[in-house]
Each structure stands twice: as C-alpha cells, then as structure tokens.
Amino acid sequence: MNKVIQERDKCIGCGACASMCPKFWEMGEDGKANLKGATNADNEKYELELENVECNNEAADACPVQCIAVSQE
Numbered sequence: 001m002n003k004v005i006q007e008r009d010k011c012i013g014c015g016a017c018a019s020m021c022p023k024f025w026e027m028g029e030d031g032k033a034n035l036k037g038a039t040n041a042d043n044e045k046y047e048l049e050l051e052n053v054e055c056n057n058e059a060a061d062a063c064p065v066q067c068i069a070v071s072q073e
C-alpha cells in the first residue's frame, strides 16, 4: 500500500496541489490545503493510504515547501 503524507502546519496555501491534483486536494476554509479522506495521524500530520498514488507525485513535486510526501512500497 502506498501512503500520502501532508505536514499541514507547513502548508502556505499556495494552491499548487489542488491545481495539479484536484481529485485528492482541495483548499480549506482556513486557506490551507486538505488531503481528501485523510486521517489526522499526529498533530498536523495527515495520512492517506492508496493503492495507486495517481497525481499525488505531481502534487508533492509542485509543493514549494515540500510538506507533501509520497511513500511507495
């Protein structure tokens, strides 16, 4: 299983992830990005397990503060 991890406290709200990968990312009312369906693993760390990470690699590459990580196993 693959995992997408967001360190949400580092998000600066640039919108790149939601633009590159709207299936999984949307901007929240507080101006930061939400990883759709993710669970809050630890403080501001959100995780989502996926069979196929699809466009999340592009979202991770586009994030200017590198707060999105994709682990592929």
Ligand code: SF4
Residues within 6 Å of the ligand: 010, 011, 012, 013, 014, 015, 016, 017, 018, 032, 033, 059, 062, 063, 064, 065, 066, 067, 068
């Ligand atoms: S690309 Fe990164 S900094 Fe920009 S909104 Fe998404 S998570 Fe936040």
